[in-house]
Amino acid sequence: METTREKLIRATFDEVFSHGYQGASLSDILAKAGVHKGSMYHFFANKKEMALAAIEETILKKNLQKYSYVETYTSGLLEAFYTQLKDTSVRDFKRGCPIANVVQEMSNIDEEFNTLMKSIYGAFRANIKAIFDKAIEVGEMKPCDTTKLALFTTSTIEGAILAAKASGNAQDYSDVIEELIEHIEGKR
Amino acid sequence: METTREKLIRATFDEVFSHGYQGASLSDILAKAGVHKGSMYHFFANKKEMALAAIEETILKKNLQKYSYVETYTSGLLEAFYTQLKDTSVRDFKRGCPIANVVQEMSNIDEEFNTLMKSIYGAFRANIKAIFDKAIEVGEMKPCDTTKLALFTTSTIEGAILAAKASGNAQDYSDVIEELIEHIEGKR
DNA sequence: ACACCACTTGACTAATCGGTCAATTTTGGT
DNA sequence: ACCAAAATTGACCGATTAGTCAAGTGGTGT
Incomplete structure (x- = not known):
């Protein structure tokens, strides 16, 4: 109960x-x-x-269950990540991303919110970075600046969700993700 | 007065x-x-x-003056665009992007706001698309799906501004833009 | 000089906001 | 069974919200 x-x-x-x-x-x-x-x-x-x-x-x-697979996977990690990215069923394009929403509304207004969102958004970036690090470790990817790539990836994801929210068209999200994956694939 | x-x-x-x-x-x-x-x-x-x-x-x-240069430029258009993108002096990373802020706050709440923001965000995408179209026209770029590239570009820009707002670090914006430019350069 | 109209003033309303609190009920330990 | 602590109830508060409006001001055309 x-x-x-x-x-x-x-x-x-x-x-x-x-x-x-x-x-x-x-x-x-x-x-x-x-x-x-x-x-x-x-x-x-x-x-x-x-x-x-x-x-x-x-x-x-939510994040605990979302990125737990990274630990166990030993191969096909990037593919698993792509699959997760492409999955629109977990998204709510009407309301957007809960993290981004609060960041934009409150980060510049309230110090406590700012601190919390900085930590949450930082964790998001760290989770994505961990995927790339592991991918490099298992030889799925050439070594690169994973901090920067994770920053780029998270930024583009958030932007994609926003684009879909603005247009009301979920396809916009998928299109951005497709291009993002191409970009990451270029690092292989 | x-x-x-x-x-x-x-x-x-x-x-x-x-x-x-x-x-x-x-x-x-x-x-x-x-x-x-x-x-x-x-x-x-x-x-x-x-x-x-x-x-x-x-x-x-604001947009009228911001993208007026596209009409006149005949060469070095992409470089001009990159310079504009990299210019952090016009950005307010504390408050973020006025467009994105309102989209996220209001698009799912009020129909009139939704309509307006859809139109403004659409114009933003159209402006960026026009740059790529012109770049292709003058031979600075290989032909490609400029609608999609513009969508990707605008999404990443918005995401970059958000990242900088979340972290409180303007460098995050610059890092994302740098990688975005690399990605576009891959289309040449 | 008069009339007209755009504009300004500031007091007022009803509704909602987040927050308080004393009284009461429920729960768990002995 | 009894007690104390935890949890719940719902009335109440002052402040703020967006919005209204009757009265007044000032400039322009005739």
Whole structure:
């Protein structure tokens, strides 16, 4: 059974993902979670702390399962990565990328959000870098500046999601990813 | 002299760029513009219409001067484009990209914003495509799918700005742009 | 001089915002 | 069974939000 705190985390993440942090209404979150206001303030100091917790915990949990395959794979690592990239079923092009959304909304507004998003986005880059490092290690790729390549890759992915959100056309995402993969393939 | 309407447009764009549309306070905008509330409602039906006007007019004006060089250039077009891309002095990495910010905040929330941003982002892509088309025309580049290349380029640029905003490090932008230019150079 | 109209002023409203808190119920340990 | 702590309830608060409007100002054309 889902605890009250879990209900709040889930509802908060969803509302923030949909309407942004500033646009997320506390009463809407509470209604969605089916939790009363006073009860919420028992678990969290305020709206901001609840949102920070929701973002951190949700994304942390998601990333844990998302990049776990890197450890076990010994061959075909890049192909597995490409397959993952091309999989549009995990994407929500209407709402975009939860990380990018919060970065753009809050990084320049609030120091705590800035710190959190810096850490999350940094972890994203580190995860991608780990894939390239491993690919080089197992001989799937020529040695190169994987930090830079990971930065380029994450940037292009985020840009691709944004493009699809702007146009309302998921194909735009796929087109960018296709070209990105070509670029990475050039490093083999 | 700046008209009242111009003052409002300028203040609104700046506030929306800084705090997002939802986070932009009408009273703050009015204070910054030095205009009274009733006066504002003489020119605009409501906050939303003012914001839409501010975004459209400001970005339209900016883009007009930004890509005017494409018409006149006959050689070294790609180099000129690269120089423009590398120029970080026109960027505001704290606040990010005004287009991307609004797309991410509003595209999935409001239909009018969605329509406007679709048009603005589309124009951005068209501008970049025009550069590649011209480059091919004057023989600086091999023929290729310029629609796709423009989509890739704009996506990567937006992603690069986001990366720099997330990390607080302008160098991240430059690194991505460097790799992007390498990629385009591969098409020569 | 008068009238007209664009524009400005600033007080006002209703609704919503995030947040507080005392009273109450539920739960777990002994 | 009893107690204390944890959790829940819901009314209430001040501040802020976007938006309204009647009254007034100032310039322009006749």
